[in-house]
Amino acid sequence: MVLKHLVGKTLLVLVLTALCSVSSTSAHAQLLGGNANPLILITIPAYPRPNSDVTVEVRSTSVEIDVSDIGWLEDGELSESGLGKTSHRTHVGDKGSSQTVTAIVHTPEGRTYEQTILIRPQSISLIWESSSSVPPFYRGKALYTSTNPLTITAIPEIFDELGEPISASQLSFIWKLNNKTLSNKSGYGKSSLSLTEPILRTPATISVTVQSRDGLSVTTGSLSIDQSQPLVLIYENSPLYGILFNQAILNTFTLRGTEAGVEAFPYFFSGMRQKLGFSWNVNGRDIEGLSSSYITLRNTTGQSGTATAFISITNPSSSFESAGNGFNINITQPEQ
Structure with missing residues (x-):
């Protein structure tokens, strides 16, 4: 039925060249003769990524499209048609590619309308990093805490109408934090965002x-960052193997010889380790004069038994930063 309406008619054709990242509601289209085109095309998602599925919907406030015959064309070739077929699913190509999707609507009154959208997939990656402290050989990510500066870097892959990549210096970056625009941190070439306030x-x-300077190439990206708390992990400092970072002391440490050394390491503090304050407590008593991250545990009686140890770490530069950790000591009688 749709094909009969589409073939043999002189259609008023208007092509709306909107990028994948710009919905057709943000552009203006006109039919030949000066009348406004009543059709609007939108893509879902609004910012298609390369090699992804995209749904194109046709909408109108003045045309009864639900009872109209609708044909869908991809790059000028008929893909599907049907009565009230108000959406069309397609697959977009790799980065730098483009394709057109056209909706042709034939109403029961015999009127025909056409609208086209240009889909140009773009992509972007966001990477964040915090300057919080981590120990040597730590292979994880330094987590964000409220007193640490945070840096987010955008790596866009945006292409022009010729399929050529656009340099980041030629792109406008509009940054938002919790949906609030950061005007003083936005602008051309500002692909990196630094947040120093909590x-x-x-x-x-x-x-x-x-987006590009002409506003035709656009993409968007977002990420969610949770706030972590500083913490302390304690490791045995072996005279033979050094600090045993492969096994933190979680609950109990067994003192098998006459003495052993343990060392505390702060995670996710804003201050340098050398500038932090360390305070040890053994069996409920503060160790006077010991302000180091390292402590030597000794079996002075030569007998078996138990003890407790606890360390508190504070940041003199920030009253909001402190953490502590403790463990039980299982003392075994040294071998004779």
Whole structure:
């Protein structure tokens, strides 16, 4: 039925060249003769990624599209058609590619309308990093705490109409924190966002909209960052093997010889380790004069028994930063 309406008619054709990242509602289209085109095409998602499935919907406030015959064309070739077929699913290509999707609507009154959208997939990656402290050989990510600076870097892959990549210096970056635009940190070439003030509401949503100078190539990305707390982990410091980072002391440490050394390491503090304050407590008593991250545990009686140890770490530069950790000591009688 649709094909009969489409073939043999002189259609008023208007092509709306909107990028994948710009919905057709943000552009203007006109039919030949000066009348406004009543059709609007949108993509879901609004910012398609390369090699992904995209749904294109046709909408109208003045045309009864639900009872109209609708044909869908991809790059000028008929893909599907049907009565009230208001959406079409397609697969977009790799980065730098583009394709057109056209909706042709034939109403019961015999009127025909056409609208086309250009889909140009773009992509973006966001990477965040915190400058919080971590021990040597730590293979994980330094987590964000409220007193640590936070840096987010956007790596866009945006292409022009010729399929050529656009340099980041030629792109506009609009940054938002919890949906609030950071005007003083946005602008051309500002692909990196640095946050030095504490984020009061977490998890924080940080988003960026990136577009070309002509506004035709656009993409967006976002990430959520939760706030962590500083913590302390304690490791045995072996005279033979050094610090045993492969096994933290979690609950109990067994003192098998006459003495053993343990060392505390702060995680996710804003201050350097050398500038932090360390305070040890053994069996409920503070160890006077010991302000080091290292402590030597000794069996002075030569007998078996138990003890407890606890360390507190504070940051003199920030009253908000402190953490502690403790463990039980299982003392065994040294071998004779």
